[in-house]
Amino acid sequence: MSKPPLVEVEDLTVRFKGARDVYAVNGVSFTLDEGEVLTILGESGSGKSVTLKTLLRLLPENRTDIGGKVRVGGEDVLAMQGRKLADHRGGTVSMIFQDPMLALDPVYTIGEQIAEAVIRHEKVSSKAAMARALEMLERVRIPSAARRLKAYPHEMSGGMRQRAMIALALACKPKLLLADEPTTALDATVQIQILLLLRELQQEFGMSVIFVTHDIGVAVEVSDRIAVMYAGAFVETGTTREIIREAKHPYTHGLLAANLVGAKPGQRLDAIPGAPPALETRPTSCAFAPRCKHAMDICRAKLPPIRRWHDRRWVSCVLAAEEHASA
Amino acid sequence: MTASPILQVDGLVKHFPIKGGLFGKRQVVRAVDGVTFDVAAGETLGIVGESGCGKSTTARLLVQLIEPDTGQITFNGKLLGRDLSLRELRRHVQMVFQDSYASLNPRLTMEDAIAFGPQVHGVPEGKARQLARDLLDRVGLDPQRFAGRYPHELSGGQRQRVNIARALAFEPEVIVLDEAVSALDKSVEAQVLNLLVDLRQERKLTYVFISHDLNVVRFISDRVMVMYLGEVAEIGPVEDIYERPGHPYTQALLAAMPSMDPDQRTEKVPLSGDPPNPINPPSGCRFHTRCAHAFARCGQVAPPPIELNPGHRAACHLLREEPKAA
Ligand SMILES: Nc1ncnc2c1ncn2[C@@H]1O[C@H](COP(=O)(O)OP(=O)(O)OP(=O)(O)O)[C@@H](O)[C@H]1O
Ligand SMILES: Nc1ncnc2c1ncn2[C@@H]1O[C@H](COP(=O)(O)OP(=O)(O)OP(=O)(O)O)[C@@H](O)[C@H]1O
């Protein structure tokens, strides 16, 4: 009835080949509408960055096996070549990082870099492109923007560089912004400035955002929906409220406890034991079972069933499925 | 009210000279600039503040990895340098760092790494090795599996457990933890926090716990010290600091914490700009360049600490009780 989703990912798998294989992403599916903000929440090595990089085709082609479907704006991302891929990267989709120096070039001024990106994607005059660069720096609220146009990245403070990277990413009005822990390295008082700025720009530009973080608080501040990722797979998805208030997956519960939600000062925490798996083989049973206090034989025997309330609210756990069957 | 202080820190100053600046002028980073506080036996003092405010420098001064320019440290009533040798202080006050990889010698097995300290302090080798294996067990690492391993064969969480075991091998009374859990994944961080909580009780330890994570500091601390540009902005019992912060900087820092409630997201930026540079800190109250309440006096005179409640002090001109001019 309404518009088709902007992003459709279906059963995405990513395997890195090498002396030791890494099964980094193991069957991820989701859709994202225009103007929606989805956060992928998970710990180190769970496959968050690899999932984002696949959407931009940034993975080393010869060393990766990618399976499944990835469509953005109806286009098959995995099949893109040449001009189409170039338009996709930085045009339709752009990305911001934890370390702004991954996006910024140290030998060009901020103004030159933004203008260059605008010219590459929009074929406007260099004067118009520089005007757009100035407008963008003002939009991300860099003080004395006109002067900062001529600054090099290393001449800016951490918070300013983060803003400059955001200005660069948004200069060509992407439909989709991929944000890979953009505030993780920042001080608390600067982090909240950047989070609120992103929230404001997202609404102003009406773009969709996929935000990656390991910090639940950050996820709550920016997202409409959250997908909890563990060992290369989503284990639970729902609205931000559903994940925070009605979490169903034992791993989500563990994460909430570890983030000290409802913790009593000085009292032992309900901590998840052990550590995430190494992913040298593709999981054939519940990847969380070795750390789960509810694990049963069936959890260790096969992949858990998915209990699905609807398209956007589901949990991959035997417990939730059983609760459903007996209801 | 509180037990006698195990550590008394009085007027610590540490400036680092740096090259560069305009015309090669000699400049200093005022990393720690007159810091005074006590730590009571058996308590956990949390230290918070933004990057560069001097938390790690304070920690390194406490264990004397670096010497202060001026200021005194007293341990159990004994003044360092007069009644107490450096060697004695280092045994009683141990430190655990954030970077668990850099702080372990890559060529020592875990057993050797833990046994090393006690041996230096005269414990016979056999006994030190047994102690190392007991401690591995205590921090949750099976000695059978882990005693012979090298640092690169461990995960971050496991390495941090070894660092804690290594500190415990000295049977210290105080452990200074500088971002000791910050690099860990949340689920592993929770395990290490549990270990710290257990050990504190079991061994009557005193912690100085440094972290930029205000949730974790609230969870583990009895008292909290808030630093800003090398100075103490506020110090007090944990509930006072989190429920009734007196200093505008503490208030802003707390307001900057991301919300955990989807219906109460942060709407207003509590503080604009980045923290200023400790090379040329602002005059008067160092916070006045970012403070929403600053008035003329703030830029001119450094505010002295004002006692708000027993043990709760904040350095801000707004808090001064003065006869209100009519
Ligand atoms: N180019 C690569 N070659 C081989 N393995 C890789 C490559 N990139 C990532 N991996 C592996 O894939 C897994 C998932 O990595 P990914 O970077 O997506 O984790 P993440 O969830 O983003 O973690 P973090 O929070 O630490 O950034 C990890 O085991 C990682 O070591
Ligand atoms: N050896 C040194 N030489 C020169 N400057 C130094 C040295 N050590 C620290 N500094 C500077 O002193 C100031 C305080 O640093 P410190 O490491 O104590 O801060 P911190 O509060 O621990 O910050 P973070 O949260 O980033 O760890 C910083 O500006 C830092 O750059």
Ligand code: SF4
């Ligand atoms: S002394 Fe002034 S500038 Fe400093 S915190 Fe108080 S009101 Fe703000």
Ligand SMILES: [Mg+2]
């Ligand atoms: Mg990542």
Ligand SMILES: [Mg+2]
């Ligand atoms: Mg530090």
